[in-house]
Amino acid sequence: MAQAPESEFEMIASLIETRFFLRGKMPSLIPIMPKSPRLLHLVAAVLVVLVLSGCSSLEIPEELKMDELRYDASTSHSVGSAGLNKGFKVYELDDDVADLVNSRGLEFLNTMPSALSYKPVKSKPGYEGSIDRYSFTEWQSLPVPQDARWNYNSSYPKFDRERPVLADYYGGHPRLVGADPASNFHEAIDPAQRERFQRVILGKGGYFSYGGFRNKELIVIDLDGNKIYHLYVR
DSSP states (O other): OOOOOHHHHHHHHHHHHHHHSOTTSSOOSGGGSOOSHHHHHHHHHHHHHHHTSSOOOTTSOGGGOOOOEEEEEEEOOTTOOSSOOEEEEEEEOOHHHHHHHHHHTHHHHTTOHHHHHOOOBOOOTTSTTSSOEEOOOOOEESSOOOSTTTSSSOSSOSSOSSSOOHHHHTTOOOOOTTSOOOOOGGGGSOHHHHHHHHHHHHSSSEEEEEEEETTOEEEEEETTTTEEEEEEEO
């Protein structure tokens, strides 16, 4: 039976190592990966489901110390991507991290070693965007602009053309008069958390960066409120 291309099974092995293990702390999986095309494709199918299942992201910079979760509104589906896994998470900003960000700002954020050393995961030709993952390396000062990265579906916002609102980030659907209520994820977020976040991203007291799945996950550092926000649609 013909073997799968070397590059293909090495790519899948690398994905498994990146998703489930800390790099550099275990032997490489490449020598034990199946090289039969049938087995390889089965492994790939299972892997895609697990990688995009909404679990924690290894591409988040370790230096941010996002360990103390204070609020979590998220959905997770075993079928994987297509926008079914959505999250709005709020973490306590570590005191040491806050000191570094306050004193060094973008110089610290844009030179975090774990972010710079993260190797992006990219889909093979013909499957663009299906498993692409990136680290958070291009930090900017708040406010967050209303642009193509913010809007889930396209560069055309459905709710607000002038400023970023959560309904557009999560791909919400405007309610039509007389129609049944739409299932909008942003409405599942606690109203107080929603309003606080909206004020943060329109203000100037912090920083933000896109990364993660398809380079559209968002991390926002709120220096005034001592919080870190992580938003995603996978």
